Amino acid sequence: MKKNALIIFGSPNQHGFTAKLTRQFTSAAASFCVFTYLDAYKEKIKPCSACGICDDEITCKYKDFKKIKGPIENSDLIILASPIYNMSLPSPLKAIIDRMQPYFAAKFRREKFLLEPKKVVLILTCGSSDERAPLMIRAQVNAAFNSLSGKIIGQITWTNTDTVKKMTESTKRNLADVVALIGDI
Ligand SMILES: Cc1cc2nc3c(=O)[nH]c(=O)nc-3n(C[C@H](O)[C@H](O)[C@H](O)COP(=O)(O)O)c2cc1C
Numbered sequence: 001m002k003k004n005a006l007i008i009f010g011s012p013n014q015h016g017f018t019a020k021l022t023r024q025f026t027s028a029a030a031s032f033c034v035f036t037y038l039d040a041y042k043e044k045i046k047p048c049s050a051c052g053i054c055d056d057e058i059t060c061k062y063k064d065f066k067k068i069k070g071p072i073e074n075s076d077l078i079i080l081a082s083p084i085y086n087m088s089l090p091s092p093l094k095a096i097i098d099r100m101q102p103y104f105a106a107k108f109r110r111e112k113f114l115l116e117p118k119k120v121v122l123i124l125t126c127g128s129s130d131e132r133a134p135l136m137i138r139a140q141v142n143a144a145f146n147s148l149s150g151k152i153i154g155q156i157t158w159t160n161t162d163t164v165k166k167m168t169e170s171t172k173r174n175l176a177d178v179v180a181l182i183g184d185i
Pocket residue numbers: 011012013015016017018019082083084085086087088125126127128129130133161162
C-alpha cells in the first residue's frame with residue numbers, strides 16, 4: 001500500500017531551488033507515496049497566540065487549524081521542504097510548526113496521545129555552505145515534531161545555492177538514498 005506523504009512546503013518560490021528539489025523527490029517517490037500539499041505561503045496560517053484553548057483538547061480558536069489537523073493526522077510521512085532563512089524557517093512555515101501546539105498539549109500536558117508516530121524527511125536549501133544552518137533546523141523540527149512522536153529519518157540538502165545553481169552529484173545521490181530509504185519502510 002502507498003504511504004500518505006504530506007509535503008509542508010515553505011518556499012515563496014514555485015520555481016526556486018526548494019521547489020525543484022521537492023519535484024525531483026516527489027517524482028522519484030511517486031510509485032510508493034501519495035502526496036498531499038500544505039503550502040505555507042499560499043495558506044497563510046495564523047501564528048499561535050498561546051491562548052491555551054488546546055490545553056484540554058485537540059482544537060484551536062482559529063478555524064484554519066482544520067487545514068493542518070486533517071493532513072497531519074492522516075499522514076504516515078511528513079516532508080518538510082524549505083529554504084533556510086536567517087538560520088531558521090521562513091515565518092509562514094514557522095507559524096504552521098507552532099500551530100502543532102495542540103499535539104504538544106495532548107502528549108505532554110494530558111499524557112494522551114492517539115496518533116501513530118510520524119516519520120519526517122527534511123528537504124532543505126540554503127544560499128551558503130554554513131553547516132550550522134541545517135543543524136539548527138533539525139533542532140527546531142525535532143522539538144516541534146516530538147509532539148507527534150516524529151522522527152527525522154532522512155534529510156536532502158542543497159547548500160550553496162547562491163553560487164551552485166545546478167544540483168550537484170552529491171545532492172542527487174543524497175536524494176536517491178533518501179528515496180530508497182522511504183521505499184524500504
Ligand atoms: C530572507 C532570507 C534569509 C536567508 N537566510 C539564509 C541563511 O541564514 N543561510 C543561508 O545559507 N541562506 C540564506 N538565505 C538564502 C536561501 O536559503 C536560498 O537562496 C534558498 O536556496 C532559496 O530557496 P528558494 O529558491 O526555494 O526560494 C536566505 C534568503 C532569504 C530571502
